[in-house]
Amino acid sequence: MIAAILITTLYVGREVLVPLALATLLSFVLTPPLLFLRRLGIPKVLGVATLVSATFLIIFSLGWLISSEAAQFAVDLPRYQSTLAAKISRITKSATNAPAIKTVTEALEEFQQELAHPKPDTSVGTTPGPPEQVEDKNKPVSVEIHEPEPQPFEVLQRLAGTLLPPVAIAGIVLLFVIFILLQREDLRDRLIRLFGTSDLQRTTATLNDAAERLSRYFIRQLLINSAFGIFIAFGLWLIAVPSPTVWGILAMLMRFVPYVGSFIAAAPPLLLAAIVEPGWTTFLLTAALYLISELAMGQIVEPVVYGHGTGLSPIAIVIATVFWTWLWGPLGLLLATPLTVVLVVLGRHMEGLQFFDLLLGDKPALTPEQRFYQRLLSSDSAEAADQLETCAKEGQPFVDCFDEIVLKALQSAQHDAERGALDEENLERIATTIKEVIENLRDVASLRWLQKVVQKKAAQAGNGLASLALVEQEDGLVSLKPTDLAPGWEAEGAIVCVGGRTPLDDAAAVLLSALAEKLGLKQRTLGNEAISPGHIVSLDVIDAKLLCLSYLSIAPSPAHVRYLIRRLRTIVPPDCIILVGYWSSNGNGALKALRETAEADAYATSLRDALKIMMGAARALPAAKPIAESTPSSLTGKAAKPSRTGKTAKPSRRKPPLRVVAEESD
Numbered sequence: 125m126i127a128a129i130l131i132t133t134l135y136v137g138r139e140v141l142v143p144l145a146l147a148t149l150l151s152f153v154l155t156p157p158l159l160f161l162r163r164l165g166i167p168k169v170l171g172v173a174t175l176v177s178a179t180f181l182i183i184f185s186l187g188w189l190i191s192s193e194a195a196q197f198a199v200d201l202p203r204y205q206s207t208l209a210a211k212i213s214r215i216t217k218s219a220t221n222a223p224a225i226k227t228v229t230e231a232l233e234e235f236q237q238e239l240a241h242p243k244p245d246t247s248v249g250t251t252p253g254p255p256e257q258v259e260d261k262n263k264p265v266s267v268e269i270h271e272p273e274p275q276p277f278e279v280l281q282r283l284a285g286t287l288l289p290p291v292a293i294a295g296i297v298l299l300f301v302i303f304i305l306l307q308r309e310d311l312r313d314r315l316i317r318l319f320g321t322s323d324l325q326r327t328t329a330t331l332n333d334a335a336e337r338l339s340r341y342f343i344r345q346l347l348i349n350s351a352f353g354i355f356i357a358f359g360l361w362l363i364a365v366p367s368p369t370v371w372g373i374l375a376m377l378m379r380f381v382p383y384v385g386s387f388i389a390a391a392p393p394l395l396l397a398a399i400v401e402p403g404w405t406t407f408l409l410t411a412a413l414y415l416i417s418e419l420a421m422g423q424i425v426e427p428v429v430y431g432h433g434t435g436l437s438p439i440a441i442v443i444a445t446v447f448w449t450w451l452w453g454p455l456g457l458l459l460a461t462p463l464t465v466v467l468v469v470l471g472r473h474m475e476g477l478q479f480f481d482l483l484l485g486d487k488p489a490l491t492p493e494q495r496f497y498q499r500l501l502s503s504d505s506a507e508a509a510d511q512l513e514t515c516a517k518e519g520q521p522f523v524d525c526f527d528e529i530v531l532k533a534l535q536s537a538q539h540d541a542e543r544g545a546l547d548e549e550n551l552e553r554i555a556t557t558i559k560e561v562i563e564n565l566r567d568v569a570s571l572r573w574l575q576k577v578v579q580k581k582a583a584q585a586g587n588g589l590a591s592l593a594l595v596e597q598e599d600g601l602v603s604l605k606p607t608d609l610a611p612g613w614e615a616e617g618a619i620v621c622v623g624g625r626t627p628l629d630d631a632a633a634v635l636l637s638a639l640a641e642k643l644g645l646k647q648r649t650l651g652n653e654a655i656s657p658g659h660i661v662s663l664d665v666i667d668a669k670l671l672c673l674s675y676l677s678i679a680p681s682p683a684h685v686r687y688l689i690r691r692l693r694t695i696v697p698p699d700c701i702i703l704v705g706y707w708s709s710n711g712n713g714a715l716k717a718l719r720e721t722a723e724a725d726a727y728a729t730s731l732r733d734a735l736k737i738m739m740g741a742a743r744a745l746p747a748a749k750p751i752a753e754s755t756p757s758s759l760t761g762k763a764a765k766p767s768r769t770g771k772t773a774k775p776s777r778r779k780p781p782l783r784v785v786a787e788e789s790d
Contacts, residue, residue, distance in 0.1 A: 138452050143293050147300030149462050152339045153346060158305060172305045180298060186373055193370040200366060330473040337469055349379040352421055359413040363406055365397050380458045382441045390414040436464055440484040493532035500533060503553055505560035522573040526635050527730045534628050535709045538676040555627035562638045573642040604644035613742040615667045616646050623652040624675040632707050633674035636731055645742055665696050670741055672703040685722045701725045701741055705734050
């Protein structure tokens, strides 16, 4: 009902609202020059009068120029009639040589003769008279209608009916512009009071920022479109198309209409170029002029001036253009994009109008993790993999993309599962989709999995500057060769990644296992059923050097993790490190509780932290120094492995101390 009332009000009040919209947009353009004049010490009234007078003088001069050029064009148009007739004749002759067109033409001629000379009606049994008699009897009487000469008052009335509407609109716009510029501060204060004074600083900053953004946008758009119109007019003058000034102004105005405005503006000069000369050179040059100019403005100039765009989505621009044109006619066509930009800017700065930014803006409606989660729910592994690959192409390594997107999506799935929105079948499908995503990404270069790839300029001898893909070393995450591994870590299954309790835990274990594989580590992945009470006794981890338990949630209590680790101690080799990966969004509070009870060797809350622990444990250390001397625990933050009784055990001579038991600080 509110939408219907607003649309009805906009339609009924268009005679006043259209000039008000034009005046508001024009005031945005004139505000920066007015502020500049104020800084020079010119009084406000004098500055407003100067700017408004100059602006409307330019507008009326352009209108007079268009009218004079149009009148001259109407006078010259009969000269091109013979050229147009000759071209149409040539096109018709060439078209009639085609058999299909020739058949259609003959059929149309027979149909025309049938209409001109119908057959007599013999259904009543009468014999028609001779054609001459019928023709003489029904011979039409010629009638000529002469319109009387218009009286002076009628001429004045017609002239007033043509000139008064645009003059009235121009007068209303002039009046609104003057009052908006003079009462600018008062209008701002009233808007602040309208939107609320509870947070005066925020409201003031919002309105100022919105006004500055809109002013900059409209000034840039006006300058760009004016430059486009001047370039088109100059190009048409060189090509010798009649009335180039008119078509340049038309091109400038129609460029306010997105996507189709330039093509609409190109139609009249193209038609005129086709009839000014017998050949097609002028027509082709004119088409090339518009095509090259639009491509250059849209692909080169506007991205540099506007940045990434106007802030509007393409579908929003199309819908807004259709809506405002239907509502306000041709002026609505020109005002569609500026009005939509105003709504989007207000939506980005004012909480009550945020739906405008959501509906019309070009920002993604969903966050990256929400989009990825939606792909998982739809079992769309191809789109999910493409999203991660796009993230990696933007410079982020896959390990960070997994942490920021995939793990957060799995956390959302865990939350939905805990509140009963996802059943076991859905969880299995999500885990399967994660595995398919990993398979789709296996062929991507290893560098993008672990390190940030940046583009830098480097000087090469004899070749000048060339763009080189350089790798930014981060945290030492580089692929290891077999010779870089410590003894025992080169065996298959040296690292075992196990899901904790749910299919989502299995999916997180698959992610960590894939990253470990890119590091050059020998790993394998087991599902959560491998450590269930019925299967843990048959767990094959005889060659394991590190076992990672993957959890997205340890609710309702971390006690089961502690008992599981105690049982695993009796199964894994004595020097095997037990790492608990807790991929929860609860923060360090839950991790602290887990550390106090779980009795694991190391903990990680992100895939990158887990990889650091794996790297530190698997890398072969220099043989010149004993491990205990080269990496003292007091400096590295490592702790001795706790014993079965919970007390700190001293290193035994029969087994080396743990290399890495690194823990992330709270």
